[in-house]
Amino acid sequence: MGFGRYVLHRLLLVVPTLFGVTLISFTLVYVLPGNPALVKAGSLATPEHVAAIERQMGLDRPVHVQYWRYLTGLLRADLGESSSTGRPVLEDFRQRVPATLELTLASLLVAAAIGIPLGVLSAVHRDTALDHASRLVGVGGVAMPSFWTGLLLLYVFFYLLGVAPPPLGRIAADVVPPTRLTGLYVIDGALTGHGTALLSALHHLMLPALTLGFAVMAPLTRMVRATMLEILESDYVKAAWAAGLPRRRVIYGDALRNALIPVITLLGVIFGFLMAGNVVVEMVFAWPGLGHYAVTSLVTKDAGPIQSFVLFVAVMYVLVNLSVDLLYGLADPRIRLR
């Protein structure tokens, strides 16, 4: 199969999956306890008033009609309304996505910057103290609940050492956020030359990014170590040694490049970790992102945001897995045959 046909094949497979995803996200809210009309009407509303709102929201129509309305609404980028903020969910999303994105990117950076070198060193210096330490990080990192890591970091760096800010959001209360260009405070602060905002944003980002980064680092380190070990035993690396190529070039040039290919397959898993981690870490640090929004909506039984959050994450997940398959098909032509 040529690469073009492979791409087409994979793209077509995404359509039914996305359809299934909307069906599930619709069902979740359809069975959600509590009547959204009742929530919207308030506690003092008369039954007639509630019925009127139900009609207005289309809640009195048959299920398939409601699903059709939901689906056509999605195509018009209508994600419904949040009954607690009283605004369209899409608008709330627009405000919160940058916060989540900033945290996610920063933790990916932390995970890659520490995890990949650690995995490589651990494989190269197999069975040394360094290797044992890195394996401990690998198994321990997966077992540590990220809310716990976050709280421990807070205790040490905020309470004991006093070097971290209190867990109250993305920027100090007395600092004006930078002009919105991308919505990422660190980047906007740097682009607009707003030094105070940049520093404050970095300061607030430190612990949440470390917490989430640590959770993601564990599988990454394990994977890099395992593939590096395999590759270091392979014939072409042995040949490179025998040919007298410099050590650094063999390890970081030939071996590492090939060891990073299987890491692509890990991206889907990492994205899942990140989304789960985001929800919890945003709660610990009062980070005003999507996860925080979703949990507060869950507590108030606000259907619109929950539905959209689940849908958003699932669509992103499907797309990440699609790109993983495509990237892997590009890197390893054998995959396309399956």
Add this chain to the structure above:
Amino acid sequence: MPWRRLARNRLSFAALGAILVVTVAALLAPWLAPYDPDEPDAAVALASVSVRHPLGTDLYGRDQLSRLIHAGRVDLLVALSATAIALTLGATLGAAAGYRGGWVDHLVMRGVDAVMAFPAFILALAITAALGNSTANVVAAIALTHVPIYTRLIRGEMLKARETEYAEAARTVGNRPHQIVLYHLFPNCVPPLIVQATLAMGFAILTVAALSFIGLGIQPPQSEWGQMTAEGAGYVVSGEWWLVLFPGFAIMLTVLAFNLVGDTLRDLLDPRMRGVR
């Protein structure tokens, strides 16, 4: 290098020991716990670690050690029931899909795809929210998100096994399909199932704890490790560390133990992986 194998085994034995200790503590909680876990004692509210209260007390003066031991019952029970349900359901579906093939296979696998289109934790969170917060619903949510693992595993094994000569032999002597699957093919699938289930236990505990931490899972006054951590979270910034350290440590220790035992079992069953991980 035998000493390394030995060290590895010692670690696995320690992990097995940890699982045993946590399980026994959970089973014997009412007899082991030094205090009534729900008994408030205003005189010792927010007391730090001491001889009388080895793990300190919470805002109401409840003994943390007793709460921790009782909470373990919930965590283990939820994880165990979710794993058992997921395993039974997943294995049945996987066996049907793999052995029958055809439309059964298609139907089952599209269902699996739909579930796997969501990150597991997010789906568990959504299901708990939709069904309402109760222990049974948390079990259902975690079980559902784990079903695909077993379905895919058993389906793959069945696809391989149904073409083997012993399967052919079993068919020739006139066994019915369910007999072939159950008595001839399934026994070979048991080892990988055990490995998966052990690893899934750790993941299930993490999920219960995280759900309860954000207020969706196990509800007070029932104590659970994640929910205990959540109750202590507000005190970390004022220095009451014991409310967070111990329940989180219990989660980590238990999950770590299940993961280590699972890894070792996998190594034992699949010698090719020995030394790589």
